[in-house]
Amino acid sequence: MLTIQLIRQETEYVKERLAVKNFKNIALVNEIIVLDDNRRKLQLERDDAQNEMNSRSREIGIAIKEKDMAKAESLKNETAELKEKIRVLNQQHDDVVAELNNKLVLLPNLPHASVKAGHSAEDNEIIHSEGAIPELGPDAVPHWELTSKYKLIDFELGVKITGAGFPVYTGLGARFQRALINYFLTEAVKAGYTEIQPPLMVNEASGYGTGQLPDKDGQMYYANEDNLYLIPTAEVPVTNIYRDVILKAEDLPVKNVAYSACFRREAGSYGKDVRGLNRLHQFDKVEIVQISTPDKSYAVLEEMRVHVASLIQGLGLPFRVLRLCGGDISFTSALTYDFEVFSAAQQKWLEVSSVSNFESFQSNRMKLRYKDAEGKTQLAHTLNGSALALPRIVASLLENNQTPDGIRVPEVLVSFMGTDIIK
């Protein structure tokens, strides 16, 4: 969430940037400031009363020590009224704080200066594009036919065991998953990331820390009995490692990479976009997470963008990079680059990665801080990106690399796959 200091000090700027995100309830900003004024006023009154009470108590203690019981008793009798006053003020203060917090979490992150206004995915800016779009023959088919032809993925079997959106990978299909995960992890480690294997379930505090809760709880699978959520992305456990942590300046930047299965309910999705591998309830992803000082976070974002691009280049897929517009960027992000690869048989672009700088939006929620050179405690910046999500990469590799003799395996995967062709 945004810090109250920023909202108070840069009120007009905050409103302007919220408008770029098409945030409708701009009046909320003023409501928050009024609540905060109120909170301060109440705190002042309460603190004064409490201070008064504390000194009375001390006097009583001294009187008792001096064996002056009469004085102690009379002092005691004077405290009842004060005590009640404090109780009331405390209650009022806590109520205002709760209300303030409830409103504060409704404000999305402010988009970075480079983010343009816009209403939908149509308005995203294509800032880079490379790789030749393959010309497939007339016999080319979409990946869901290839996966069944070569017995790589059994969607129906997944339905039997679990339900729609939980495919079963078999034979070279399963090996293909492992090969990609290996390739992505290996490249990340080469780039200086520390490999992490996180829990796949998280508690409420973690969901709140990265912003999935309270608003997106319907998108996560939930184990009621233990009050735990299945992770929608490794971002959640990996970023929450640093919840309530004060890092030393020399610990930064933190660079972590994690492979995990990801679970998403995708409530409300339907239609042709969900066909085959385009949208699943369970899928594999390698995620990179960095924690940086504020002055370096945009350089870090660029570094991550280059890293993701290099992975896709390694696989030989045509791709483009979009800078998301205000209307399409997520609630928590300040700047997001989406990577899309071209899926030749479906003739469409598929999103395979999203690389974002959250600035201090997540760290403010989870109290992730660092001590700067002067020893002052400051909020760190958090960033993350998919590097990469598997299903759509698999879809486009299968489609783009299909030949009459089988599916060509990209050079970088051959050693992991044990073959250069799937047939």
Next chain:
RNA sequence: GGAGAGAUGCUCGAGCGGUUGAAGAGGCACGCCUGGAAAGCGUGUAGUCGCCUAAAGUGGCUCGUGGGUUCGAAUCCCACUCUCUCCGCCA
């Protein structure tokens, strides 16, 4: 799942109702000493929210979390969470 023990600052550890945000030790930082270092000596060393234009100063809260008792709680009571030991079960 059953029985027991415990949770204090960067770390260890004392405190078990009264100026205790917390003794002591270690670590770390700075200073003195030294040609330089070690040792020694001295000083400092939590977070957070307020008040104050800022600095200085000052007030509230925080001893796992949340409640309660009391004029006053790290200390007493209740609930919860977590850790450790033993037993059971188990990849």
